Amino acid sequence: MDNFRYIKPSTVDEAISSKREYGKKANFLLGGTDLFIAMDKGVITPEVVIDLKGIKTLKYLEEKDGAIFIGAAVTWTELIESEIIKKMVPALWEAADLVASVGVRNTATLVGNLCNAVPSLESGAPLYVRDAVVFLEGKDGKREVSVKDFFTGVKRTVLKDDELMTGLKIPVVKEFGEVYIKMGRYEGEDLAQAGVSVFVDKNNNYKISLSAVAVTPVRATKAEDFLKGKKLTDELAAEAAELALEAIAPISDIRSSKEYRIHMCRIMVKRGLIASVSRMETGVPALSTRLI
Amino acid sequence: MNHILKFNLNGEAVEVAVKSNEKLLDVLRDKLGAVSAKFGCGVAECGACTVLIDDLSVRSCITFAVEVEGKSVVTLEGLQADGPTKIQKAFIKHNAFQCGFCAPGFIMSATELISKNPSPNEEEMRHALAGNLCRCTGYQNIVDAMNEVAEDNKGGVK
Secondary structure (H helix, E strand, O other), X not given: OOOXXXXXXXXXXXXXXXXXXXXXXXXXXXXXXXXXXXXXXXXXXXXXXXXXXXXXXXXXXXXXXXXXXXXXXXXXXXXXXXXXXXXXXXXXXXHHOOOOXXXXXXXXXXXXHHHHOOOOOOOHHHHHOOOOEEEEEEOOEEEEEEHHHHEEEOOEEOOOOOOXXXXXXXXXXXXXXXXXXXXXXXXXXXXXXXXXXXXXXXXXXXXXXXXOOOXXXXXXXXXXXXHOOOOOOHHHHHHHHHHHHHHOOOOOEOOEXXXXXXXXXXXXXXXXXXXXXXXXXXXXXXXXXXXX | OEEEEEEEEOOEEEEEXXXXXXXXXXXXXXXXXXXXXXXXXXXXXXXXXXXXXXXXXXXXXXXXXXXXXXXXEEOHHHHOOOOOOHHHHHHHHOOOOOOOOOHHHHHHHHHHHHHHOOOOOHHHHHHHOOOXXXXXXXXXXHHHHHHHHHHHHHOOOO
């Protein structure tokens, strides 16, 4: 790895003006668990690294004005240890608890996970089903973008060269159930072979999202529309799972074949639906949502 | 870019010249003599390089040394400054080492777990230690050692 200029601004404005100055030659650093490895392998070779950990205003996790606000510097461990997340966004909590290992979760951040934008990202599906909104800030000011419009491809997002994701918000909802199910080969490090999040509310509105089975996370809107207003039965869950498969386009890679991903997505969507409904009705999923 | 890095290592203030691109693991091992942390995979997957930064376990193989400016870093050398800890004694008793390469990382992760949850059950232990790999596959002995620590912390019978 070549040497680089390391700067640690204390405000968002300073960080953005540095990024504007250096453009593509600079990278932002938060937990660094992805950035470091990419630099070590020579995949990216920034001349400047802008460490955002000195910016105190990026560290917030609170519920106010009908939403849960999460700052860019909040780590996975901080999410796991938050009662707000555990109670109000349980699918995100389940995803957080399955990210890599404790040693990675102690530094890696949710916002970093989003900005790296790999298809297997753990945070995608749970945030898609909650219609989360991310906060972007750059030289032209601030903008809010729905998380569903944030990703444009594998490791590609709508972030401009001078822009920084400062945080995100998740609308508070009441009387709902949701889960995240990850298929991986083993605990401790493995990326998801497939991930499924399901949300349901008391009016039988369903939201289903899948990750690691297309270039970006996807919502299975056809399955959602099919279920809308219906009380879930095992048969309906099975039919919806078939429809959900129309939203995905998995590939075969080192972690899994395309056929296995499709097969398991069918099972995971069905289980996710049943588990979400039972979590809404009883507080706990009727069946285990842990595959690893 | 060169820096004079100042931080606390195992309870003592240290000052060391580093470049921005130096990894914490290398600085600890090659410049400061703290060789308990090991280079295993180099990509944060095996846990052999685990150290505590401000009481949290961190992978020193993917941490830039400059990131610990002003922080407190603890390696196994610091933990055992006054002799083996309770966790280390349990590891010894249960022969929770085979080649021993992974042991410092396991003990750092176990130390963090016990500090947050003094009496974890086996599921919690395996979940917390899932990111530490033992290629001799000596996991059961490690879990046995940790069970003893957990029981002891409950005030149970040894």
